[in-house]
Each structure stands twice: as structure tokens, then as C-alpha cells.
Amino acid sequence: MVLKQNLPDLLFLYLFSKKHGIALNLMPFIPGGAQKEGEKAFSEEEIENLKPSGNQLILLEDMIKKLKALKRRSGFLFNSDKFLDLLLDYYHGEKLDKICTKFVYELGILSDGRMAFCAQSGYLGNIRKSSIKAAWYSREAVENRKKLKNCNDCFINCNYAPPLVDLLKDFFIYPTTRKIRSILRIQ
Secondary structure, three states: OEEEHHHHHHHHHHHHHOOOOEOOOOOOOOOOOOOOOOOOOOHHHHHHHHHOOOHHOOOOOHHHHHHHHHHOOOOOHHOHHHHHHHHHHOOOOOOOOOOOOOHHHHOEEOOEEEEOOOOOOOOOEEEEOOOOOHHOHHHHHHHHHHHHOOOOOHHHHHHHOOOOOHHHHHOOHHHHHHHHHHHHOOO
């Protein structure tokens, strides 16, 4: 998660990920996910203390430029260039046009077993008491899909998944994926 406090460490995180053979996946700080209905997870002051602003945005721009160059050279960054540009726009406070699609292809399971589409949705049941299939088709899921259809509260939704062009570019161009393709004997 990109925070004011860890901006200077982003390149280190990239190098650490690369050293251990895993792709770094940067995410924006999205205040939300309160435990009780109507409650806020973070105060405005806490949000301001976590989100990059002012001179830190200049540092973030520099870090993103360097991360894009490193990704082109050796891979190991999950995020598409488009996502990184949108991340910068998000922290600059620009309004992003989004359409939520998380409820179409994703279901999260929390450590206590509760299932939900995202932090903005209600719970769909508990994996310890019902199946994923039952939760996916439940009345709660139908109601949450109606609610989330017009959700524009977070950054992740349609901006999270890399566009097909970026996925193909990653798969055919970057060295990491060339190595994976050779191991899998994919031409």
C-alpha cells in the first residue's frame, strides 16, 4: 500500500520483491472498511497523515517513473503502466471515472471466514457455515450487487485489473514473463 510513510522505500520494496522472485503489487490507500455500519474507519486527520500530499507527490511521481523503467527492464511489477498513472491521479485528488466490477469476478474471505465482494459491500455469509457458491448466489449477494453497481467510492474496481493490452505486453515482452514462457514452453 502506497503511504506517505513508505514512499522512500518503494524502490527497496521492488528490489526485495525481485530478489525473491515475486511481483510487487502496489495499491492505493483507500479509507473505508469500518467494522460497524455508519462508522468511519479513519478520521480525516488520520487520512491526511497517511496519504501522500505536497512534496511527497513529486517523490511519488519520481518513484513511479523509476518503477516503470525497472518493470520494462526486468518485470517483477504486477501493476500496469495505466494503473500507476491512475494511482498518481488518485493521490493528486483527480476525479476518476470508474464503474465497479469487483462483484462480477471477485469474492474476498476475511480471516474470520466472512465473505464479501469488497470493503464497501455487506457480508455474504461465512465460509465456515456455507459454501462459496451459496454465498455467490445468495440474497445478500444480489442486494450487494445492486448497491455496488453504482459504487464510485474506491480506486480499485475497474482500475485494478490491468487492461488486456498491458497483460499481453507483460506476457510477451518483459524478461520475467519470457522466462516463465520458456519454462512452460509457450512460444
